[in-house]
Amino acid sequence: MTEGDLTGRRVLVTGATGRIGSVLVRHLNELGALVTTLSNQADPDLKADRVLVGDTRAEADVANALEGVEYVVHLAAIAHRDAGTPYDVYSTNVVSTFNVLAQAGAAGIRRAVVASSINAYGVPMNHHDVAPAYFPLDERIPVDIDDWYSLSKQNDENTARMACRHWGINVVSLRFPHVHSPEALLGQSEWYRKDPVQGMREGWAYLDSRDAARVIELGLTRPVEGAHVVFAAASTTNAPYRTEELLEAFAPRVPKLRRFVGREVPMDLTVARTLLGFQASYELDLPTLNLPAGST
Template sequence: MSSSLSGARVLVTGAAGRIGSVATEHLAAQGALVTALTIVEEPSLKADRVVIGDTRSEDDVADALDGVDLVVHLAALPHRDSGTPYDVYTGNVVSTFNVLAQAGARGISRAVIASSINAYGVPMNPHDVAPAYFPLDEKIPSDVADWYSLSKQNDENTARMAWRHWGIDVVAFRFPHVNSAGALRRQAEGMRVNPAAGMREGWAYLDVRDAAYAIELGLTAPFKGQQTFFVAANTTNAPYATEELLDAFAPAVPRLRRFSGREVPIDLTAARTVLGFQAQHELDLPTHRLES
């Protein structure tokens, strides 16, 4: 397939992960030459060069960056409970700094990194808190009380620093829960039974194929600087009207506008206007009345 990525050498870190493996295949299908950096061997990776290494290692990252034009940094411990607090926080922030600093110093023009909806702190917060308002947007106040969310917030700070210091353009995606279509359908069944569980994330989700597409746009869209975007499906993963969900589970949270049907209460304007992103794979759910 001919695209603006044809012939470009793209490094994907965390290439054996849930998003990384699909993104690697997607980018290769766009004509990119993919270098995969992974800490575990995965023979099925659709990459023409595979480096087994650790994104915390200066030498491993330097090896992986050889001949690279663009970077996709996805390697991370993906949850607060993926290791000790020290391991989760230091592993994530050191990896992101190492990759972006070396890419910037080499004059690489563009990088995409995986931030998280958790960068604003509320979803994993151990206290009884709620978002400052709906729809969530990139300027929403943060309330961080866990090490994973802090690591993602500081990954975004690192992205801004790398742009200001080296001039590398960086996109940080605040991904919600990203998974395969089947896993998302199972999650939606859980939200049918216990919709309160999704309030802090605005009942947001994203098919992993759409995450890969967003990454492609992050590498190719015409912009300069450092940009942070919420990306999500246009609809929620709960089979209830969004207004009913908010009335039931976030009645005291201000709403900056009204929501139609199962519209996700996240402002996706920035990703739509700057990147041209629209999710293509959404859950086809009935809309039930929410019982009180």
């Protein structure tokens, strides 16, 4: 398979009406893919070759959606710890991922991309006074989970490894940071300007929705074998301060494995570059300000 080779290929996108899904469907349409969508609600603005409304937890709905499919993108999930009861968030996410990957693997589909999350390592939503084990964040960072959403994303990655081992389906699990439109990301940047400590556990990382669509495309089309976890983010932070100053102020006891230049994101993006050939194209053009004196 060569990069970008999706013309005429049928791709299932679950969660297609969501923030990433709606942008991805447009992107895949532009690439000439035949897109099947499976969402839990109708959206009159959603344009795809085959539009389905159903539940990714339901065996029959997923089996119907997988008809004729060659590639799967699984985005459907309850996307936050507080967007439902702990039972609903955890059970919805893990059952959906298992159902989609198990049926895809059993059907002989050989490539899937799953939306994991930066929260899969547990620290960002942790209720305790914890910090990352080190910076830059990477795919091997120790896990410290105390919430059901983060646990669901960690177990989604486990499901991907199981499905790969059992059925031979190659899966890329993308650990997304905050993904949104440029306007919303600018709003978050203003929040971090006023209260930068809020972004420390995520390394002030972000990704434009258009770049999320692009990295998903690469996850489908690059010659990747096995089950892989990949951090995907912009190369700069969403805070208008120098990264070294932010870390010194808000994570002074966290080991730094290297130094950071300017607003460089304290996240190791090597796997995204080497495995998928991905580098973000849409980055915020922010001024670099001096961190106010006394910031802690």
